[in-house]
Amino acid sequence: MLPWTLIIGVVAATVLVLVTLVRVHARHKLRRLLSSRRDQHVVLLGASSGVGEHLAYEYAMRGAHIVLAARRADRLERVKSHCLDLGAAAVLTVSTDATNVAALRNLRDESVNFFPDGHINAVVYCAGILNVCPFDVLLDAPGQENNEQATRIVDRMFNINALAPIHLARIFLPALRATADHIAATTDVRERGPVPVVAPSLTVISSVAGLLPAPSRALYCSSKAAMHGFFDSLRIEEQRRVANLTKAHDVRLDADVDRHLAYAPLPVQIRLVAPGTIGGTDLRQTAADASLWREGFPQVSNKAAMTPEFVAKEMFMQSEDVLVLPTWYWGAVAIRSVAPGLIDFMASKKYK
Ligand SMILES: NC(=O)c1ccc[n+]([C@@H]2O[C@H](COP(=O)([O-])OP(=O)(O)OC[C@H]3O[C@@H](n4cnc5c(N)ncnc54)[C@H](OP(=O)(O)O)[C@@H]3O)[C@@H](O)[C@H]2O)c1
Numbered sequence: 556m557l558p559w560t561l562i563i564g565v566v567a568a569t570v571l572v573l574v575t576l577v578r579v580h581a582r583h584k585l586r587r588l589l590s591s592r593r594d595q596h597v598v599l600l601g602a603s604s605g606v607g608e609h610l611a612y613e614y615a616m617r618g619a620h621i622v623l624a625a626r627r628a629d630r631l632e633r634v635k636s637h638c639l640d641l642g643a644a645a646v647l648t649v650s651t652d653a654t655n656v657a658a659l660r661n662l663r664d665e666s667v668n669f670f671p672d673g674h675i676n677a678v679v680y681c682a683g684i685l686n687v688c689p690f691d692v693l694l695d696a697p698g699q700e701n702n703e704q705a706t707r708i709v710d711r712m713f714n715i716n717a718l719a720p721i722h723l724a725r726i727f728l729p730a731l732r733a734t735a736d737h738i739a740a741t742t743d744v745r746e747r748g749p750v751p752v753v754a755p756s757l758t759v760i761s762s763v764a765g766l767l768p769a770p771s772r773a774l775y776c777s778s779k780a781a782m783h784g785f786f787d788s789l790r791i792e793e794q795r796r797v798a799n800l801t802k803a804h805d806v807r808l809d810a811d812v813d814r815h816l817a818y819a820p821l822p823v824q825i826r827l828v829a830p831g832t833i834g835g836t837d838l839r840q841t842a843a844d845a846s847l848w849r850e851g852f853p854q855v856s857n858k859a860a861m862t863p864e865f866v867a868k869e870m871f872m873q874s875e876d877v878l879v880l881p882t883w884y885w886g887a888v889a890i891r892s893v894a895p896g897l898i899d900f901m902a903s904k905k906y907k
Contacts (some may be wrong), residue, residue: 561744563893570839571586571886572704576883578875585874588752593806595619596670597677598662600653600723606760608682609867615643621667624651625682645669653682653719654711659726667730674734678727679870680759684715686695691849716778720759721785731755735821744819751824751874758826759786763884766829767891767898770906773854774843779848783827783877790825790876797822802904809819828870830880834860 597614601607614621615638623631624640631648638646647669652656667673674893686708693705734755738747747753764772765779800820819868833859842848861880869880880886891898 560599560894564890567886567890567893570856570889571883573686574881574885575600575887578678581875585749585751586872588748589872589874595665595676596674597679598622598624598666598675598727599679599681599897600624600651600662601680601760602634603627605681605838605868606833606863606870608634609863610681610870611638612641613871614640615641615646618642618644620644620670621646622649622662622669623647624649626650626652638811645898653680653723654714659719659722663726663730664823674737675727675730675755678691678723678731678904679759680720680723682715683760683762683779683838684712685789685838686712686772686844686846687839688844688849688852689771689843690773692844697879704847708847711843712774713777713781713838716761716775717781717785720782723759724757724786724789729759731757731823739820750804750821750872754821754824756824756826757836759819760828760830763831763879763887764830766879766884766888767902769855769902772906779829783829786825786827787877793822793825815844824876826878828866828880829882830861830866832857832860833863833866835885836863855906 595617596838599611599614599621601609602611602623604627607625608630611621611623611634621638621643623634628648628650635646635648637782647665649662651662653659666675693703693708694704701785707715733753738755742753750813759782762775762781763778764776765781767785768776779798797820825846829863839845866880870878879888887898887901
């Protein structure tokens with residue numbers, strides 16, 4: 556008799572192959588259309604380095620209007636200058652701390668004023684912060700009452716990775732919906748093309764760590780997992796909102812099928828990007844607990860790391876609601892749902 560683990564392994568591998576084939580097919584179909592997008596008005600938060608910086612270059616090469624935001628104003632100016640060299644139509648930099656709600660509102664208002672006709676097509680949250688030490692370094696010693704440094708680290712991780720993108724969604728979604736309504740009102744659905752090409756989008760970068768556990772990254776994993784819970788749910792709410800609007804249009808316009816088609820409302824596409832390890836970005840140096848790191852703590856090998864250029868290009872050229880990079884991590888997620896011990900063992904070997 557075959558052992559259960561072998562049967563589970565074969566089933567999981569088959570599912571992985573099928574899912575990969577379907578995804579590759581969908582990807583090729585849309586890739587050409589996505590790469591030819593023009594007239595984009597995009598807001599990039601976390602654009603002073605790493606993936607956000609390179610995403611700015613992808614948009615710049617297509618002649619987009621770009622708002623670059625982050626805290627380091629000097630780095631933003633450098634990215635702006637390169638964007639203009641690459642062909643961006645216009646670039647505005649807005650010094651922004653993502654954890655400050657008033658600053659996020661200011662970013663929205665400055666963006667609306669900056670873009671011709673005030674419409675925003677895409678908002679991408681690229682900001683993020685890592686932790687690199689085992690949770691043990693944050694434990695209160697017996698009798699210790701004021702471990703403020705540990706409190707600050709925990710709060711900072713969740714403020715930047717989890718709370719800020721939720722506030723960002725609160726503040727920018729109405730503006731993105733206004734763009735969707737404008738597109739719906741001024742274009743005929745039969746000439747629009749697929750939703751991911753024409754619909755405005757709100758994209759947040761989480762991490763594979765939001766889907767899979769990693770030792771010494773407990774705060775990072777948990778704060779990134781929160782993004783998945785929130786944005787996956789928000790996507791369903793947004794799709795249901797548009798389905799209800801469509802129904803309302805049916806009532807008013809059912810006598811005129813052509814008009815109904817022409818006015819079909821559009822959802823805002825809510826996207827999550829979950830990359831594995833990326834080399835050559837500032838993420839490790841700026842870890843919330845970098846000052847507590849000691850020799851002997853787990854490290855992850857950077858050998859198989861992706862480049863920020865590659866991740867930015869894939870983000871631009873792919874249209875999935877949840878984009879996992881590299882794609883094979885979906886297999887690890889699937890296997891973990893049936894054999895968690897196997898993936899946890901591999902994670903403990905990866906971070907050693
Ligand atoms: N590197 C990896 O291995 C990896 C793997 C998976 C996922 N990710 C995720 O990918 C995203 C981009 O990371 P990266 O690797 O490109 O790192 P990075 O080079 O450190 O970029 C992070 C960006 O976030 C900005 N940022 C940080 N805190 C901010 C705040 N409070 N307000 C506004 N902006 C803030 C930084 O700009 P300022 O400092 O100028 O504000 C910077 O532009 C992050 O969400 C990260 O978690 C990275």
